[in-house]
Amino acid sequence: MKHPSVATIVWTWVLVVIGVVSLSMWALTDRTQTFIVVFVTIATAAFLLAALLRRSVVQPLHDVREITTAIAEGATSERIVVPASASEEVHRMATAINRMAEKASTDINELRRLERVRSEFVANVSHELRTPIFSVQGYLETLLDGALEDPDVSRPFLEKAYSNAMRLNALLSDLIDISRIESGELRLSFRYFNVASVLQDLVQTMEIRATQRSVHVQLDESIHEDVMVYGDKERLTQVLTNLIDNAIKYNVPNGRVVVSARRQGDEVIVRIADTGIGIPKEQVARIFERFYRVDKDRSRAVGGTGLGLAIVKHILEAHQSTVHVESEQGVGTTITFTLRAGE
Numbered sequence: 286m287k288h289p290s291v292a293t294i295v296w297t298w299v300l301v302v303i304g305v306v307s308l309s310m311w312a313l314t315d316r317t318q319t320f321i322v323v324f325v326t327i328a329t330a331a332f333l334l335a336a337l338l339r340r341s342v343v344q345p346l347h348d349v350r351e352i353t354t355a356i357a358e359g360a361t362s363e364r365i366v367v368p369a370s371a372s373e374e375v376h377r378m379a380t381a382i383n384r385m386a387e388k389a390s391t392d393i394n395e396l397r398r399l400e401r402v403r404s405e406f407v408a409n410v411s412h413e414l415r416t417p418i419f420s421v422q423g424y425l426e427t428l429l430d431g432a433l434e435d436p437d438v439s440r441p442f443l444e445k446a447y448s449n450a451m452r453l454n455a456l457l458s459d460l461i462d463i464s465r466i467e468s469g470e471l472r473l474s475f476r477y478f479n480v481a482s483v484l485q486d487l488v489q490t491m492e493i494r495a496t497q498r499s500v501h502v503q504l505d506e507s508i509h510e511d512v513m514v515y516g517d518k519e520r521l522t523q524v525l526t527n528l529i530d531n532a533i534k535y536n537v538p539n540g541r542v543v544v545s546a547r548r549q550g551d552e553v554i555v556r557i558a559d560t561g562i563g564i565p566k567e568q569v570a571r572i573f574e575r576f577y578r579v580d581k582d583r584s585r586a587v588g589g590t591g592l593g594l595a596i597v598k599h600i601l602e603a604h605q606s607t608v609h610v611e612s613e614q615g616v617g618t619t620i621t622f623t624l625r626a627g628e
Protein backbone atom coordinates (compact mmCIF):
# COMPACT_ATOMS: atom_id res chain seq x y z
CA MET A 286 0.00 0.00 0.00
CA LYS A 287 1.28 3.46 -0.88
CA HIS A 288 1.38 5.90 2.03
CA PRO A 289 0.41 9.56 1.76
CA SER A 290 3.36 11.89 2.24
CA VAL A 291 3.64 13.94 5.44
CA ALA A 292 2.94 17.13 3.44
CA THR A 293 -0.32 15.70 2.02
CA ILE A 294 -1.45 14.68 5.49
CA VAL A 295 -0.67 18.11 6.96
CA TRP A 296 -2.42 19.93 4.14
CA THR A 297 -5.47 17.70 4.39
CA TRP A 298 -5.54 18.30 8.10
CA VAL A 299 -5.28 22.10 7.70
CA LEU A 300 -8.05 22.14 5.07
CA VAL A 301 -10.34 19.97 7.16
CA VAL A 302 -9.80 22.16 10.21
CA ILE A 303 -10.42 25.37 8.22
CA GLY A 304 -13.53 23.82 6.64
CA VAL A 305 -14.95 22.60 9.94
CA VAL A 306 -14.17 25.82 11.75
CA SER A 307 -15.83 27.99 9.09
CA LEU A 308 -18.84 25.67 8.92
CA SER A 309 -19.31 25.72 12.68
CA MET A 310 -18.92 29.50 12.83
CA TRP A 311 -21.75 29.84 10.40
CA ALA A 312 -24.55 27.65 11.77
CA LEU A 313 -24.07 26.11 15.20
CA THR A 314 -24.28 27.09 18.87
CA ASP A 315 -21.10 27.97 20.74
CA ARG A 316 -20.84 24.73 22.76
CA THR A 317 -21.45 22.52 19.74
CA GLN A 318 -18.93 24.59 17.79
CA THR A 319 -16.27 24.09 20.46
CA PHE A 320 -17.06 20.38 20.71
CA ILE A 321 -16.74 19.85 16.95
CA VAL A 322 -13.52 21.84 16.74
CA VAL A 323 -11.95 19.86 19.61
CA PHE A 324 -13.18 16.57 18.20
CA VAL A 325 -11.91 17.26 14.69
CA THR A 326 -8.57 18.50 16.02
CA ILE A 327 -8.05 15.40 18.18
CA ALA A 328 -9.21 13.04 15.44
CA THR A 329 -6.88 14.54 12.84
CA ALA A 330 -3.98 14.69 15.29
CA ALA A 331 -4.54 10.97 16.04
CA PHE A 332 -4.74 10.20 12.33
CA LEU A 333 -1.57 12.18 11.69
CA LEU A 334 0.26 10.39 14.51
CA ALA A 335 -0.90 6.99 13.30
CA ALA A 336 0.23 7.79 9.76
CA LEU A 337 3.61 8.95 11.01
CA LEU A 338 4.05 5.83 13.16
CA ARG A 339 3.09 3.69 10.24
CA ARG A 340 5.72 5.30 8.04
CA SER A 341 8.51 5.33 10.60
CA VAL A 342 7.92 2.09 12.55
CA VAL A 343 5.18 -0.29 11.40
CA GLN A 344 6.01 -0.56 7.69
CA PRO A 345 9.81 -0.74 8.22
CA LEU A 346 9.23 -3.45 10.87
CA HIS A 347 7.08 -5.35 8.41
CA ASP A 348 9.95 -5.19 5.85
CA VAL A 349 12.41 -6.30 8.55
CA ARG A 350 10.21 -9.29 9.37
CA GLU A 351 9.98 -10.32 5.71
CA ILE A 352 13.74 -10.14 5.16
CA THR A 353 14.62 -11.90 8.45
CA THR A 354 12.22 -14.71 7.51
CA ALA A 355 13.94 -14.97 4.11
CA ILE A 356 17.38 -15.05 5.79
CA ALA A 357 16.20 -17.72 8.24
CA GLU A 358 14.97 -19.80 5.30
CA GLY A 359 18.44 -19.77 3.73
CA ALA A 360 18.66 -16.58 1.66
CA THR A 361 21.77 -15.61 3.65
CA SER A 362 22.85 -12.96 1.15
CA GLU A 363 19.63 -10.89 1.68
CA ARG A 364 20.05 -7.66 3.65
CA ILE A 365 17.51 -5.27 5.19
CA VAL A 366 17.24 -1.83 3.59
CA VAL A 367 15.11 0.52 5.69
CA PRO A 368 13.70 3.74 4.20
CA ALA A 369 15.16 7.04 5.40
CA SER A 370 11.82 7.87 7.02
CA ALA A 371 12.16 4.94 9.47
CA SER A 372 12.84 5.78 13.11
CA GLU A 373 16.37 5.64 14.51
CA GLU A 374 15.56 2.55 16.58
CA VAL A 375 14.43 0.69 13.48
CA HIS A 376 17.63 1.77 11.69
CA ARG A 377 19.73 0.48 14.57
CA MET A 378 17.86 -2.80 14.72
CA ALA A 379 18.25 -3.28 10.94
CA THR A 380 21.98 -2.63 11.20
CA ALA A 381 22.30 -5.17 14.04
CA ILE A 382 20.32 -7.80 12.12
CA ASN A 383 22.36 -7.15 8.95
CA ARG A 384 25.56 -7.62 10.93
CA MET A 385 24.26 -10.86 12.40
CA ALA A 386 23.25 -12.09 8.93
CA GLU A 387 26.72 -11.21 7.60
CA LYS A 388 28.41 -13.23 10.37
CA ALA A 389 26.02 -16.16 9.92
CA SER A 390 26.62 -16.23 6.19
CA THR A 391 30.43 -16.17 6.69
CA ASP A 392 30.17 -19.05 9.19
CA ILE A 393 27.92 -21.05 6.88
CA ASN A 394 30.32 -20.59 3.95
CA GLU A 395 33.26 -21.75 6.09
CA LEU A 396 31.29 -24.81 7.26
CA ARG A 397 30.38 -25.62 3.66
CA ARG A 398 34.04 -25.33 2.66
CA LEU A 399 35.17 -27.63 5.50
CA GLU A 400 32.50 -30.12 4.60
CA ARG A 401 33.71 -30.09 0.98
CA VAL A 402 37.32 -30.59 2.09
CA ARG A 403 36.27 -33.43 4.39
CA SER A 404 34.28 -35.26 1.76
CA GLU A 405 37.06 -34.81 -0.82
CA PHE A 406 39.49 -36.24 1.73
CA VAL A 407 37.27 -39.27 2.39
CA ALA A 408 36.88 -39.83 -1.36
CA ASN A 409 40.65 -39.63 -1.87
CA VAL A 410 41.37 -41.96 1.02
CA SER A 411 38.90 -44.57 -0.22
CA HIS A 412 40.35 -44.34 -3.70
CA GLU A 413 43.95 -44.71 -2.48
CA LEU A 414 43.12 -47.63 -0.19
CA ARG A 415 41.19 -49.47 -2.85
CA THR A 416 44.16 -49.95 -5.20
CA PRO A 417 46.49 -51.89 -2.85
CA ILE A 418 43.61 -53.84 -1.28
CA PHE A 419 42.38 -55.01 -4.70
CA SER A 420 45.94 -55.90 -5.71
CA VAL A 421 46.56 -58.03 -2.61
CA GLN A 422 43.18 -59.69 -3.13
CA GLY A 423 43.89 -60.32 -6.83
CA TYR A 424 47.35 -61.85 -6.30
CA LEU A 425 46.16 -64.06 -3.42
CA GLU A 426 43.15 -65.27 -5.41
CA THR A 427 45.33 -66.19 -8.38
CA LEU A 428 47.71 -68.06 -6.05
CA LEU A 429 44.82 -69.95 -4.42
CA ASP A 430 43.37 -70.79 -7.84
CA GLY A 431 46.47 -72.84 -8.62
CA ALA A 432 49.35 -70.44 -9.27
CA LEU A 433 50.79 -71.47 -5.89
CA GLU A 434 51.86 -74.78 -7.45
CA ASP A 435 53.81 -72.98 -10.20
CA PRO A 436 57.12 -71.83 -8.66
CA ASP A 437 57.76 -69.38 -11.53
CA VAL A 438 54.58 -67.48 -10.69
CA SER A 439 54.11 -68.05 -6.98
CA ARG A 440 57.16 -66.16 -5.76
CA PRO A 441 56.71 -62.95 -7.80
CA PHE A 442 52.99 -62.94 -6.97
CA LEU A 443 53.69 -63.32 -3.26
CA GLU A 444 56.27 -60.52 -3.48
CA LYS A 445 53.73 -58.27 -5.18
CA ALA A 446 51.04 -59.08 -2.62
CA TYR A 447 53.57 -58.36 0.12
CA SER A 448 54.68 -55.03 -1.33
CA ASN A 449 51.05 -53.95 -1.69
CA ALA A 450 50.42 -54.89 1.94
CA MET A 451 53.46 -52.79 2.88
CA ARG A 452 52.11 -49.89 0.87
CA LEU A 453 48.76 -50.20 2.61
CA ASN A 454 50.58 -50.07 5.92
CA ALA A 455 52.57 -46.96 4.93
CA LEU A 456 49.42 -45.28 3.68
CA LEU A 457 47.54 -45.98 6.88
CA SER A 458 50.32 -44.67 9.07
CA ASP A 459 50.47 -41.47 6.97
CA LEU A 460 46.72 -41.09 7.33
CA ILE A 461 46.89 -41.59 11.07
CA ASP A 462 49.69 -38.99 11.26
CA ILE A 463 47.72 -36.48 9.22
CA SER A 464 44.56 -36.89 11.25
CA ARG A 465 46.43 -36.71 14.56
CA ILE A 466 48.26 -33.56 13.46
CA GLU A 467 45.14 -31.89 12.11
CA SER A 468 43.00 -32.65 15.13
CA GLY A 469 45.72 -31.17 17.32
CA GLU A 470 46.22 -34.52 19.06
CA LEU A 471 49.89 -34.75 18.21
CA ARG A 472 52.09 -33.47 21.01
CA LEU A 473 55.60 -32.45 20.09
CA SER A 474 58.38 -32.93 22.57
CA PHE A 475 61.00 -30.24 22.10
CA ARG A 476 64.62 -30.72 23.04
CA TYR A 477 68.13 -29.95 21.81
CA PHE A 478 69.70 -32.39 19.39
CA ASN A 479 72.39 -32.61 16.77
CA VAL A 480 70.73 -32.37 13.35
CA ALA A 481 74.03 -33.05 11.55
CA SER A 482 74.24 -36.51 13.07
CA VAL A 483 70.57 -37.20 12.20
CA LEU A 484 71.34 -36.23 8.59
CA GLN A 485 74.44 -38.45 8.59
CA ASP A 486 72.39 -41.45 9.79
CA LEU A 487 69.65 -40.78 7.25
CA VAL A 488 72.12 -40.51 4.37
CA GLN A 489 73.45 -43.92 5.36
CA THR A 490 70.05 -45.59 5.72
CA MET A 491 68.74 -44.19 2.47
CA GLU A 492 71.84 -45.01 0.47
CA ILE A 493 70.61 -48.49 -0.45
CA ARG A 494 67.40 -47.19 -1.88
CA ALA A 495 69.25 -44.41 -3.70
CA THR A 496 71.76 -46.84 -5.20
CA GLN A 497 68.88 -48.95 -6.54
CA ARG A 498 67.84 -45.88 -8.51
CA SER A 499 71.44 -44.95 -9.42
CA VAL A 500 71.18 -41.80 -7.36
CA HIS A 501 73.98 -40.60 -5.13
CA VAL A 502 73.08 -39.17 -1.71
CA GLN A 503 75.66 -37.28 0.34
CA LEU A 504 76.18 -34.82 3.16
CA ASP A 505 77.41 -31.41 2.11
CA GLU A 506 81.19 -31.36 2.50
CA SER A 507 81.21 -28.18 4.51
CA ILE A 508 78.79 -29.44 7.16
CA HIS A 509 80.01 -29.19 10.77
CA GLU A 510 80.00 -32.25 12.99
CA ASP A 511 77.80 -30.57 15.58
CA VAL A 512 74.83 -28.52 14.44
CA MET A 513 72.54 -28.26 17.43
CA VAL A 514 68.87 -27.38 16.97
CA TYR A 515 65.83 -27.14 19.22
CA GLY A 516 62.83 -29.22 18.12
CA ASP A 517 61.07 -32.60 18.17
CA LYS A 518 63.81 -34.97 17.06
CA GLU A 519 61.51 -37.79 15.96
CA ARG A 520 59.14 -35.60 13.98
CA LEU A 521 61.97 -33.66 12.35
CA THR A 522 63.58 -36.96 11.40
CA GLN A 523 60.27 -37.82 9.73
CA VAL A 524 60.39 -34.47 7.86
CA LEU A 525 63.97 -35.09 6.68
CA THR A 526 63.16 -38.69 5.68
CA ASN A 527 60.21 -37.48 3.59
CA LEU A 528 62.26 -34.77 1.89
CA ILE A 529 65.26 -36.99 1.14
CA ASP A 530 62.89 -39.75 -0.02
CA ASN A 531 61.33 -37.29 -2.50
CA ALA A 532 64.75 -36.07 -3.64
CA ILE A 533 65.66 -39.68 -4.46
CA LYS A 534 62.29 -40.72 -5.94
CA TYR A 535 61.93 -37.73 -8.25
CA ASN A 536 65.50 -37.87 -9.47
CA VAL A 537 67.14 -39.06 -12.66
CA PRO A 538 69.69 -41.86 -13.21
CA ASN A 539 73.12 -40.69 -12.01
CA GLY A 540 71.45 -37.83 -10.23
CA ARG A 541 72.61 -36.42 -6.90
CA VAL A 542 71.12 -35.41 -3.58
CA VAL A 543 73.06 -33.13 -1.23
CA VAL A 544 71.87 -32.43 2.30
CA SER A 545 73.22 -29.73 4.56
CA ALA A 546 72.57 -27.92 7.82
CA ARG A 547 74.36 -24.71 8.68
CA ARG A 548 74.10 -22.26 11.49
CA GLN A 549 73.26 -18.63 10.75
CA GLY A 550 72.78 -16.43 13.79
CA ASP A 551 70.02 -17.89 15.97
CA GLU A 552 68.89 -20.22 13.24
CA VAL A 553 69.97 -23.35 11.45
CA ILE A 554 69.23 -23.57 7.75
CA VAL A 555 68.52 -27.10 6.56
CA ARG A 556 68.73 -27.75 2.82
CA ILE A 557 67.95 -30.76 0.65
CA ALA A 558 69.02 -30.22 -2.94
CA ASP A 559 68.51 -32.64 -5.81
CA THR A 560 69.34 -32.75 -9.48
CA GLY A 561 66.03 -34.41 -10.32
CA ILE A 562 63.10 -33.83 -12.63
CA GLY A 563 62.01 -30.58 -10.97
CA ILE A 564 58.50 -29.23 -10.49
CA PRO A 565 56.59 -27.05 -12.99
CA LYS A 566 56.42 -23.46 -11.63
CA GLU A 567 52.63 -23.27 -11.49
CA GLN A 568 52.46 -26.44 -9.39
CA VAL A 569 55.11 -25.63 -6.79
CA ALA A 570 52.56 -24.07 -4.42
CA ARG A 571 50.29 -27.09 -4.65
CA ILE A 572 52.70 -29.91 -3.74
CA PHE A 573 51.97 -29.43 -0.03
CA GLU A 574 48.28 -30.20 -0.48
CA ARG A 575 47.09 -33.59 0.68
CA PHE A 576 47.15 -36.17 -2.12
CA TYR A 577 48.59 -33.69 -4.62
CA ARG A 578 51.03 -35.24 -7.07
CA VAL A 579 52.52 -33.58 -10.11
CA ASP A 580 52.64 -36.77 -12.11
CA LYS A 581 50.19 -39.24 -10.59
CA ASP A 582 51.44 -42.23 -12.57
CA ARG A 583 55.08 -41.65 -11.74
CA SER A 584 54.28 -41.05 -8.06
CA ARG A 585 52.20 -44.17 -7.80
CA ALA A 586 54.87 -46.20 -9.57
CA VAL A 587 57.40 -45.11 -6.94
CA GLY A 588 54.92 -45.75 -4.14
CA GLY A 589 53.80 -42.19 -3.38
CA THR A 590 50.39 -41.13 -2.12
CA GLY A 591 50.94 -37.38 -1.95
CA LEU A 592 50.69 -37.17 1.83
CA GLY A 593 54.42 -36.80 2.58
CA LEU A 594 54.72 -33.05 2.05
CA ALA A 595 51.39 -32.31 3.76
CA ILE A 596 52.83 -33.99 6.87
CA VAL A 597 56.15 -32.12 6.42
CA LYS A 598 54.34 -28.79 6.27
CA HIS A 599 52.30 -29.49 9.38
CA ILE A 600 55.29 -30.60 11.44
CA LEU A 601 57.37 -27.60 10.37
CA GLU A 602 54.48 -25.24 11.11
CA ALA A 603 54.41 -26.66 14.64
CA HIS A 604 58.08 -25.60 14.79
CA GLN A 605 57.14 -22.08 13.57
CA SER A 606 59.01 -22.85 10.38
CA THR A 607 58.01 -22.67 6.74
CA VAL A 608 59.36 -24.62 3.77
CA HIS A 609 60.83 -22.86 0.75
CA VAL A 610 60.93 -24.58 -2.60
CA GLU A 611 63.13 -23.60 -5.49
CA SER A 612 62.70 -25.75 -8.51
CA GLU A 613 63.37 -25.84 -12.19
CA GLN A 614 62.06 -28.51 -14.48
CA GLY A 615 64.79 -30.79 -15.76
CA VAL A 616 67.37 -29.16 -13.46
CA GLY A 617 66.34 -30.02 -9.92
CA THR A 618 64.71 -28.97 -6.69
CA THR A 619 66.08 -27.38 -3.54
CA ILE A 620 64.04 -27.42 -0.37
CA THR A 621 65.06 -25.29 2.62
CA PHE A 622 63.65 -24.58 6.05
CA THR A 623 65.01 -23.06 9.23
CA LEU A 624 65.05 -24.37 12.78
CA ARG A 625 65.85 -22.69 16.06
CA ALA A 626 69.55 -23.14 16.79
CA GLY A 627 70.59 -24.76 20.07
CA GLU A 628 73.75 -24.30 22.12
Ligand SMILES: Nc1ncnc2c1ncn2[C@@H]1O[C@H](COP(=O)(O)OP(=O)(O)OP(=O)(O)O)[C@@H](O)[C@H]1O
Pocket residue numbers: 459527531532535559561562563564572573577578579580584588589590591592593594595618
Ligand atom coordinates in the same frame (compact mmCIF):
# COMPACT_ATOMS: atom_id res chain seq x y z
N1 LIG B 1 62.19 -33.24 -4.91
C1 LIG B 1 61.18 -33.28 -5.76
N2 LIG B 1 61.37 -33.20 -7.09
C2 LIG B 1 60.34 -33.22 -7.95
N3 LIG B 1 59.06 -33.35 -7.58
C3 LIG B 1 58.80 -33.44 -6.29
C4 LIG B 1 59.83 -33.43 -5.29
N4 LIG B 1 59.24 -33.52 -4.08
C5 LIG B 1 57.93 -33.62 -4.29
N5 LIG B 1 57.64 -33.58 -5.61
C6 LIG B 1 56.30 -33.62 -6.23
O1 LIG B 1 55.35 -33.30 -5.22
C7 LIG B 1 54.39 -34.32 -5.07
C8 LIG B 1 53.96 -34.41 -3.63
O2 LIG B 1 55.02 -34.92 -2.81
P1 LIG B 1 54.66 -35.76 -1.51
O3 LIG B 1 55.94 -36.10 -0.84
O4 LIG B 1 53.63 -35.03 -0.76
O5 LIG B 1 53.95 -37.05 -2.11
P2 LIG B 1 54.55 -38.38 -2.73
O6 LIG B 1 56.04 -38.38 -2.64
O7 LIG B 1 53.94 -38.54 -4.07
O8 LIG B 1 53.94 -39.48 -1.77
P3 LIG B 1 54.36 -39.86 -0.28
O9 LIG B 1 55.36 -38.85 0.17
O10 LIG B 1 53.08 -39.80 0.46
O11 LIG B 1 54.93 -41.22 -0.38
C9 LIG B 1 55.07 -35.57 -5.59
O12 LIG B 1 54.12 -36.49 -6.04
C10 LIG B 1 55.94 -35.00 -6.71
O13 LIG B 1 55.14 -34.89 -7.87
Ligand SMILES: [Mg+2]
Pocket residue numbers: 527530531589591593594
Ligand atom coordinates in the same frame (compact mmCIF):
# COMPACT_ATOMS: atom_id res chain seq x y z
MG1 LIG C 1 56.95 -37.94 -0.69
